[in-house]
Each structure stands twice: as C-alpha cells, then as structure tokens.
Amino acid sequence: MERESMQFDVVIVGGGPSGLSAAIRLKQLGLSAGKEISVCVLEKASEIGAHILSGAVIEPRSLSELFPNWAELGAPLHTPAGKDRFLYLTKKRALRLPTPPQMHNKGNFIASLGNLCRWLAEQAEELEVEVYPGFAAAEVLYDAQGVVKGVATGDMGLLEDGTEGPNFERGMELHAKQTIFAEGARGSLTKTLFERFDLRSESDPQVFGLGIKELWEVEPSNHKKGQITHTTGWPLDTKTYGGSWMYHFDDNLVSIGFVVGLNYRNPYLSPFEEMQRFKTHPAISSVFDGGKRIAYGARAISAGGFQSIPKLTFPGGMLVGDTAGFLNLPKIKGTHTAMKSGMTAAEAIFESLEDTQSISNEVTGYRQRLEGTWLWDELKKVRNIKPSFHWGLFPAMAYSAIDTYILRGRAPWTFAHKADHEGLLPAERCKPLDYPKPDGKLTFDKLSSVFLSNTNHEEGQPCHLTLKEASVAIDTNYKIFDGPEARYCPAGVYEYVEEGSGPRLQINSQNCVHCKTCDIKDPTQNINWVTPEGGGGPNYPNM
Amino acid sequence: MKILVAVKRAIDYNVKARPKADGSDVDLANVKMSMNPFDEIAVEEAIRLQEAGVASETVAVSIGPKQCQETLRTAMAMGIDRGILVSSDDEVQPLAVAKLLKSVVEKEQPELVIVGKQAIDDDSNQVGQMLAALLGWSQGTFACGVELDGSESLTVRREIDGGIQTLDLKMPAVITTDLRLNEPRYVKLPNIMKAKKKPLDVIEAGETGVDIKPRLVTLKVTEPPVREGGVKVEDVNELIEKLRNEAKVI
Known part of the structure; x- marks a missing residue:
C-alpha cells in the first residue's frame, strides 16, 4: 500500500x-x-x-x-540548586568527599526535564x-x-x-x-x-549507563529544598562504575536515582536491585520515612563523551x-x-x-x-575521566583528581572506550549476587515499579523487541550468561520460563519503558529494539 | 441531519490517578490528559453516521479550560467537522454540563446528541440522562448499537444486566455510548494538520446565562484502602474458629 x-x-x-x-x-x-x-x-x-x-x-x-x-516566559525551573554533598558510601557509613569542581551547581536548577x-x-x-x-x-x-x-x-x-x-x-x-x-x-x-x-x-564506540529514577513525595520535615547529594561506592563493588543522585525540589518532592555503567562484568548484577538496595543505606533511607513513591522510570544515557562523538x-x-x-x-x-x-x-x-x-x-x-x-x-x-574508571573506583578517583586539578583536562593523551556488550563475563566465572527482598515501603519489586511508569502499549501489535536469531536466547544468553536480560531490564520485560522441554525466553514487550538497555547490553547484540506503535511506552509525569 | 457530540478532557486512562497531598483533589499537575475514552466512541459513531451518508454535519462541543481545545482538535482530526468550546475555568458539575449542553443544542439545533455514558475521572454517568430530560428528548443510554430508521426514529441496542435491550426511539434523541459500540479509529497525521484549520468557536460559559454554581462539595479524595493479605488455615476447625471469633460472622 x-x-x-x-x-x-x-x-x-x-x-x-x-x-x-x-x-x-x-x-x-x-x-x-x-x-x-x-x-x-x-x-x-x-x-x-x-x-x-x-x-x-x-x-x-x-x-x-x-x-x-525564559524566567519571564514561565520556564518550569523553580528550585535553585542549593548545597552540594558528595558522599562515598560503605555498607554502613557515609564519608563526605570534597565535591569535584565539575559537580558544583551554583546557578543551576533542580527540575523535571519532562x-x-x-x-x-x-x-x-x-x-x-x-x-x-x-x-x-x-x-x-x-x-x-x-x-x-x-x-x-x-x-x-x-x-x-x-x-x-x-x-x-x-x-x-x-x-x-x-x-x-x-x-x-x-x-x-x-x-x-x-x-x-x-x-x-x-x-570510539559509545558507552552507556543505565539510570533508574524514582520520584517521591516526602514528609515536609524530611524535605530540604535545593539539597543535592551524589554518592559513589556501596552497593556497587569498586570494579563497577556507578553512583546515585538525590535532589530535593519543588513541594516536598525528592528525585532519587541510580546509574550503573553498562560495561559491568557480572551477568548476575541487577541495576534495579542495586537501586533498591542503595535506598536502604542509613545515610539515605530516613529521607523516605513516611514518604510515598509516586513515579518510576529508567533510561540509558550516553556516557562516552568526547572520544565517542x-x-x-x-x-x-x-x-x-x-x-x-x-x-x-x-x-x-x-x-x-x-x-x-x-x-x-x-x-x-x-x-x-x-x-x-x-x-x-x-x-x-x-x-x-x-x-x-x-x-x-x-x-x-573531561574526556579522560570516565575511561579511567576501567582501573576501578579508587585509581580512577585518584586519576580524576590529578586530571582535574593538576592537568586541568590538558593531558596529552586520550583514553579509549570499549563497547559495553563486550564486557560481560560468562556466568560460571562470576558469583550470583544476593539481593534483599523488597519491603513494599522503601524498596519494591519490578512489577509494582513499572506500574508507576504508566506504561502501556496497544495490545496485539507485533513485538518491538526483536531477536535477530531466536535460538541465541537459549544457546548463548541463557547457557553462557545465565540470562542477563532478566536482570538488566529494569521493567521485567525479559523472563526465562521453565517448561517441560527446558527454559524459554518470554518477552513481555508491553512492560517496556524504552530505556534501550537490552539493545546496548545484549552480549551478542542479538536483541534489536525497534519502535512500537506510536503513543506506546511510559507516560512519565514530572520526570 | 446534524449530530452534536460532547467530549470531555479527562486524565489519560494509562495514568495512575493519585490524590494531592492535602486530599483536596486528584493531582493533575503535568499529568497526561486525553479525550475521555467513552467520548472517543461517541465521536467515532458520529463520524461513521456521516460517512454512511446519514448525518450531514458533525459538531463537537467541550466544556472547560482552554486546553479543551486540544480535545476538540483531536475530535476534528478524527473527522468531526467543527468544534465549540464552552470556556470555563471553574469546576463544572454534571448538572451544569447538562444545562450548558442544552444551551448549545438550542443554538445548534442538532437532531441527535451523542455523549459518552460517563467520564473516567468522576464516573458520574449523569450528563446524557439529564440532558435528555432537560430537552424533553428520547434517550438511549449504554448504547452498543445505533441504527437510524429514516429521519424520524432510530433503533438503539443497549447493554443491560443479563442481555441486550432494543429500543425504538423517536427523534430527536440523546444517545450515551458504551464500550462495545465501536472501536475508534487511529488519528492520521495529515488529518491532525487539517484539523488545525477547521473552525473552532469559543463561547464564554458566563455568557450563556446558565447557572454553573457547584451543587456538590468534595470532602476528601483518598487512595482506596490497602487490601490486607489473606492467611492460610490448617483445617476446618481453625477456619470455623476464625470465622466465629475473629470475623464474627457466624
């Protein structure tokens, strides 16, 4: 036609x-x-x-x-950035680090980009x-x-x-x-x-991070309008790149999110569970006492910077x-x-x-x-800072400090990136991670989270998560990597279902929040994300 | 024959409605709004009657703030000929809506009015019935089938408990649509462009002479109570014991 x-x-x-x-x-x-x-x-x-x-x-x-x-025209930037805090977390403690100069936010605004x-x-x-x-x-x-x-x-x-x-x-x-x-x-x-x-x-190839975000309405007594907190360290190990943000803005709203570099190695890692676990840290959790989670979503970001342009x-x-x-x-x-x-x-x-x-x-x-x-x-x-995290968190922080304060970005070298999907190790070389069960108050499961993203796709349309080769799902993803898509997908789209004849990959495409992580992280690039029917996907308010 | 369709701008059906922190209303700040799905069915039915050569003109009317113009544009992109906004920034409750629609009907003189059976925000299910009563017209509510028999009467099939009731209505009439009447079409991109050029009149609610003062007061909007999980009982005796002493129902 x-x-x-x-x-x-x-x-x-x-x-x-x-x-x-x-x-x-x-x-x-x-x-x-x-x-x-x-x-x-x-x-x-x-x-x-x-x-x-x-x-x-x-x-x-x-x-x-x-x-x-723009202020006269009514652009929705209402909360000027206040105090910056940069924390290094261990399991129980939070160590305040000097805020790197790039992360100073004077003159900026906390807002909803949506x-x-x-x-x-x-x-x-x-x-x-x-x-x-x-x-x-x-x-x-x-x-x-x-x-x-x-x-x-x-x-x-x-x-x-x-x-x-x-x-x-x-x-x-x-x-x-x-x-x-x-x-x-x-x-x-x-x-x-x-x-x-x-x-x-x-x-260089582009490299990505997966950001998972929740929007909370907190008790007025827990709200410090304008406060900006970033953390690194726990719950990620020092070899995995990532960290969190927590911003207090508008009327009792707190935006909290967690980013995991998609070059992570362990196929058992679940960015979603890391985010949930992160909220339980004593330096973080009290903000949400008596609060209510009102929105959830996830999106991959390009993190390669200069050398990946x-x-x-x-x-x-x-x-x-x-x-x-x-x-x-x-x-x-x-x-x-x-x-x-x-x-x-x-x-x-x-x-x-x-x-x-x-x-x-x-x-x-x-x-x-x-x-x-x-x-x-x-x-x-700033081109050399992200790649230096290949060496692990502490050497990278040391390098970043030298690069920022002494070399001031004028280093005569440029570090290279490797594509994210090449980073995954076979499951047999990794330890499964044990994530705590959600309590339904501070931490949640994937399905109740996706519910808050208002995601919908018109029923009965072709699946928009296509596999180049259907057999790869079991022969490679399941057998070698123990089905990592079931863990990296923050929306519960991918599920390995045990059946009489063995495991089968079930793709719940109607849950997809369009974050694109599967398209990025699939170890053999077998998953190809294509656009579903227009209008489908999440309906984020205020995100 | 002219058909008038009423369309309401309501919270989108995919969005999880949430009370405001002070419990005064549902929080609609930056939440996606769309045409009430039952009204979409009304629009589709009017367009189909026009495509079938039964209706000569279709008009959509919406009541509310200026953003309702978007809802009217959607109706026109689907195929409605022109739009009327009865502009009001104040809350309009079902009776006020019915009275305002009556004033539009008196001006426009349609033979048929099609409205959704209810809006998915307040679920009132009152406007169609009240409008028919105010106009003294026939009404076919919860329609799942509409057929015009010449210009004098129409047959409406309506969903009732336990089956389908078939009514023979004298024109003019008010129809309220149920879910199974039709499946609304997709809006085509070129039609959205064309809809921007279709006529859209704005009438101030205050100039209609209709009293739109609210009759109802909202006391509180809250989340539904959380359902508590069930427990497994070991045997019949324990069940009876619980029914008698905990639930106190036997």
Missing part, C-alpha cells in the same frame, strides 16, 4: 531537549530573516515529555541562549513548529542517490503476526531537505545510520543530542549540551538553506560550528 507523503524543510525525529531546541532555533532564525521555514517534530511518546527522564539538575546556559527571558520539554514544546508551537507526539519515526527514507530524504512513521493497527488489523492505518512519509535525528541515547534509527554511513570509523553529518541529515552523545559525565549533565548541539545544528542548517549556490546536501558546517562552541571545550577537558 502506498504511503502518503508531506514535504518540510526540516524534519526532527524526537521531541526531547535537543530536538525541540533545534526546532525553536530554526524558527527563530527564519523569523529574524523574514524567511518561512517549515519544521516538523515527531515524537514516539503519547505526549511531549512522557518519555523524558532525567535527574535533573539543569544548567540553564543553553536555555538562556535560546530564550534570554516538564521543561513540555514547556519547550509550547514555545515551539507558538513559533509554528508542527509538533506531533504519538507518531514514531520507524524508518529512514533514502533517495536514489542514497541521500536521506526523510523518515516514515510506523504503521498503526498491525496485528501480532504483522498482518493488517481492522483499524490498520499505513504510516506516512515525511520528506525534508534535512532530517535531524534527536532520538536520545541509542536511537533506533540512528543505529541504522551508523552502519549505513559508517559514522563510527573515526571515533561520531561523525555527526551525512547526506541529508545529522545527529544531535544524546543519540550522538554529548553528555558531560563528570558533570553528570547532558541537557545543556544536548540543547546546544540542537541549536548549533539549526544554525548550520539555516546557513545552508540560505546558500543557494551550494549543491551539497551534507551540512558539514554543523561540526565546524560545534567545534567553536563552549560545548566542545567542555567535553574535551
């Missing part, structure tokens, strides 16, 4: 901070030059912000560049950006010369076996002069672009935000860089649209411009 098509100047895949900033900047530039630019933003979530999850302490630098009067995106989308619509949540870009479209000419939205109303159901609607083609991919970490279309245009040939442009399109990977890991912030990359992409595209002489469809000016911005300097300076 033929698809309908529509033509835009720029199509943006993803309505997060980078995509929306790109859309807004394009319209602003068009407006000031008196030029009509048509911009369309596609978002797979049911509404803007519903798939956005972040700590978040937000550095407003890019926002101020985009909207100098709500900031909701606000950005309103601003974008004011500027006549066409914002379409509920539609997933499912396919990259190419012209006869192999130039990206846009994307197609997914078909709606397919049945489980892939045939057309009674309410079937064919997807639609959105054509553009430039397509901006702003899918967030491990974008499913970006992944195909990496292969097609060999965008990683001159950079891929080639950013290709004929017909470009990458912005976390799908390219601009997160500043030592600073544990990526919103300001994501927004900056989107804005810079917009400026480069605008310039190329103005330049009617050139016939090039690859906007290489984007990278050149980016190299001249503060973003580039910021990421370059």
Whole structure:
C-alpha cells in the first residue's frame, strides 16, 4: 500500500531537549530573516515529555541562549540548586568527599526535564513548529542517490503476526531537505545510520549507563529544598562504575536515582536491585520515612563523551543530542549540551538553506560550528575521566583528581572506550549476587515499579523487541550468561520460563519503558529494539 | 441531519490517578490528559453516521479550560467537522454540563446528541440522562448499537444486566455510548494538520446565562484502602474458629 507523503524543510525525529531546541532555533532564525521555514517534530511518546527522564539538575546556559527571558516566559525551573554533598558510601557509613569542581551547581536548577520539554514544546508551537507526539519515526527514507530524504512513521493497527488489523492505518512519509535525528541515547534509527554511513570509523564506540529514577513525595520535615547529594561506592563493588543522585525540589518532592555503567562484568548484577538496595543505606533511607513513591522510570544515557562523538553529518541529515552523545559525565549533565548541539545544528542548517549556490546536501558546517562552541571545550577537558574508571573506583578517583586539578583536562593523551556488550563475563566465572527482598515501603519489586511508569502499549501489535536469531536466547544468553536480560531490564520485560522441554525466553514487550538497555547490553547484540506503535511506552509525569 | 457530540478532557486512562497531598483533589499537575475514552466512541459513531451518508454535519462541543481545545482538535482530526468550546475555568458539575449542553443544542439545533455514558475521572454517568430530560428528548443510554430508521426514529441496542435491550426511539434523541459500540479509529497525521484549520468557536460559559454554581462539595479524595493479605488455615476447625471469633460472622 502506498504511503502518503508531506514535504518540510526540516524534519526532527524526537521531541526531547535537543530536538525541540533545534526546532525553536530554526524558527527563530527564519523569523529574524523574514524567511518561512517549515519544521516538523515527531515524537514516539503519547505526549511531549512522557518519555523524558532525567535527574535533573539543569544548567540553564543553553536555555538562556535560546530564550534570554525564559524566567519571564514561565520556564518550569523553580528550585535553585542549593548545597552540594558528595558522599562515598560503605555498607554502613557515609564519608563526605570534597565535591569535584565539575559537580558544583551554583546557578543551576533542580527540575523535571519532562516538564521543561513540555514547556519547550509550547514555545515551539507558538513559533509554528508542527509538533506531533504519538507518531514514531520507524524508518529512514533514502533517495536514489542514497541521500536521506526523510523518515516514515510506523504503521498503526498491525496485528501480532504483522498482518493488517481492522483499524490498520499505513504510516506516512515525511520528506525534508534535512532530517535531524534527536532520538536520545541509542536511537533506533540512528543505529541504522551508523552502519549505513559508517559514522563510527573515526571515533570510539559509545558507552552507556543505565539510570533508574524514582520520584517521591516526602514528609515536609524530611524535605530540604535545593539539597543535592551524589554518592559513589556501596552497593556497587569498586570494579563497577556507578553512583546515585538525590535532589530535593519543588513541594516536598525528592528525585532519587541510580546509574550503573553498562560495561559491568557480572551477568548476575541487577541495576534495579542495586537501586533498591542503595535506598536502604542509613545515610539515605530516613529521607523516605513516611514518604510515598509516586513515579518510576529508567533510561540509558550516553556516557562516552568526547572520544565517542561520531561523525555527526551525512547526506541529508545529522545527529544531535544524546543519540550522538554529548553528555558531560563528570558533570553528570547532558541537557545543556544536548540543547546546544540542537541549536548549533539549526544554525548550520539555516546557513545552508540560505546558500543557494551550494549543491551539497551534507551540512558539514554543523561540526565546524560545534567545534567553536563552549560545548566542545567542555567535553574535551573531561574526556579522560570516565575511561579511567576501567582501573576501578579508587585509581580512577585518584586519576580524576590529578586530571582535574593538576592537568586541568590538558593531558596529552586520550583514553579509549570499549563497547559495553563486550564486557560481560560468562556466568560460571562470576558469583550470583544476593539481593534483599523488597519491603513494599522503601524498596519494591519490578512489577509494582513499572506500574508507576504508566506504561502501556496497544495490545496485539507485533513485538518491538526483536531477536535477530531466536535460538541465541537459549544457546548463548541463557547457557553462557545465565540470562542477563532478566536482570538488566529494569521493567521485567525479559523472563526465562521453565517448561517441560527446558527454559524459554518470554518477552513481555508491553512492560517496556524504552530505556534501550537490552539493545546496548545484549552480549551478542542479538536483541534489536525497534519502535512500537506510536503513543506506546511510559507516560512519565514530572520526570 | 446534524449530530452534536460532547467530549470531555479527562486524565489519560494509562495514568495512575493519585490524590494531592492535602486530599483536596486528584493531582493533575503535568499529568497526561486525553479525550475521555467513552467520548472517543461517541465521536467515532458520529463520524461513521456521516460517512454512511446519514448525518450531514458533525459538531463537537467541550466544556472547560482552554486546553479543551486540544480535545476538540483531536475530535476534528478524527473527522468531526467543527468544534465549540464552552470556556470555563471553574469546576463544572454534571448538572451544569447538562444545562450548558442544552444551551448549545438550542443554538445548534442538532437532531441527535451523542455523549459518552460517563467520564473516567468522576464516573458520574449523569450528563446524557439529564440532558435528555432537560430537552424533553428520547434517550438511549449504554448504547452498543445505533441504527437510524429514516429521519424520524432510530433503533438503539443497549447493554443491560443479563442481555441486550432494543429500543425504538423517536427523534430527536440523546444517545450515551458504551464500550462495545465501536472501536475508534487511529488519528492520521495529515488529518491532525487539517484539523488545525477547521473552525473552532469559543463561547464564554458566563455568557450563556446558565447557572454553573457547584451543587456538590468534595470532602476528601483518598487512595482506596490497602487490601490486607489473606492467611492460610490448617483445617476446618481453625477456619470455623476464625470465622466465629475473629470475623464474627457466624
């Protein structure tokens, strides 16, 4: 069946901070030059912000560049960052460490990134950006010369076996002069672009962390508005990269989260259980006495930094935000860089649209411009800190201190990254981890957690977690690694079910919170995450 | 024939509703809102009647704050011809809604009004019935099948305890939709774009002359009580003992 098509100047895949900033900047530039630019933003979530999850302490630098009067316009940044605490945890104790300079938060704000995106989308619509949540870009479209000419939205109303159901609607083609991919970490279309245009040939692989977040409403007496706490150490062993955040903001809200580097070795590790266990630490748990958990979610983040930045442009399109990977890991912030990359992409595209002489469809000016911005300097300076954690926590902290205080990011070397999925050891070489049972008050199981993410997928659609080779699930994942997906998935999607004939992998795709961890960590890269029907996935409020 | 459909902006059915900390109401801050699912069915039914050539015009009306315009745009993206927002930032309770709808009906003169049987936020299930009574029209509630017999009457099948009741109604009439009436269509992207250009009129609730003062007072909104886990009993004697002394039911 033929698809309908529509033509835009720029199509943006993803309505997060980078995509929306790109859309807004394009319209602003068009407006000031008196030029009509048509911009369309596609978002797979049911509404803007519903798939956005972040700590978040937000550095407003890019926002101020985009909207100098953002406070007047009502941007939802209400809680100025207060005191910073950086703690090293042992099982029973908490040792206060000096806060690394990158982690000082003066001038920043504790906020919900989802709500900031909701606000950005309103601003974008004011500027006549066409914002379409509920539609997933499912396919990259190419012209006869192999130039990206846009994307197609997914078909709606397919049945489980892939045939057309009674309410079937064919997807639609959105054509553009430039397509901006702003899918967030491990974008499913970006992944195909990496292969097609060999965008990683001159950079390290991307490495990721999995962040799991809970939002709590706590007793007013336990709330210290503006307080920012980060921890490292327990419950992770010193060979596993990770740590926590805890932010007190707005009215009695506390955002608490835990990040585990996805290059972890032990297939028995469960990031979800580490997060639950972490909350029981005596320095942490009392905050939640009498409190109520109101939201839950998880999302992978790109942590590779400078040396993992891929080639950013290709004929017909470009990458912005976390799908390219601009997160500043030592600073544990990526919103300001994501927004900056989107804005810079917009400026480069605008310039190329103005330049009617050139016939090039690859906007290489984007990278050149980016190299001249503060973003580039910021990421370059801190490039050696994350890879140094390969040596374990203490050597890395020592190195990070030297790199930060003495070398000041000007070391003549650059450490390399290894892809996360290669890190897993066979189960027989590892010890199973014994996690405590949830108490239902402070700690919880996966299913009651997923319940709070408001996740839903239309029933009866094809499974969006595809296996390249079905037999690998048992022959490799189960037999060699003891089924790690059942533990790393924070939403209980993967289950090995014992049956008469032996174990079988059951995929509960309706639980999927779109964190992308399986696509990243699967040891043989056999799991391929593709977009489900638009509108599916979590419905995060205030995350 | 003109059909009027009423659509309510309600908390999305996927979202877990949660009381505010002070128990005054459900917390709706930054929570996803959508068209009430029963109203989606009403919209779908109106569009199908139009596609079947029975209806000549379909109009959607919503009552509430300005964000209800999004709900109306969704209805228009599905296929409704135009929208009317009765704008009010104050709480509107079922009786006020029925009276405001009556004033819209008097202005628009539709032959058929289709509304959802209830909204999933307050579950009142009152507006359709009250509207029919205020207008003095026939009513077919909990409809799972609607067929027009010429322009004078219609047959409505309705879900009742233990079966399906078939009613013959004289026009004009009010229908309230049940879940099995139809399955609403997906909204197509180009239709969302087209819906932005369809006419949407805004009427101030205050200018209708309808008294919308609330009649009901919400005392408290709380979570349902937590269900306590059961216990296993060893034998019949222990069961009887517990029923007699703990539960005190025998």
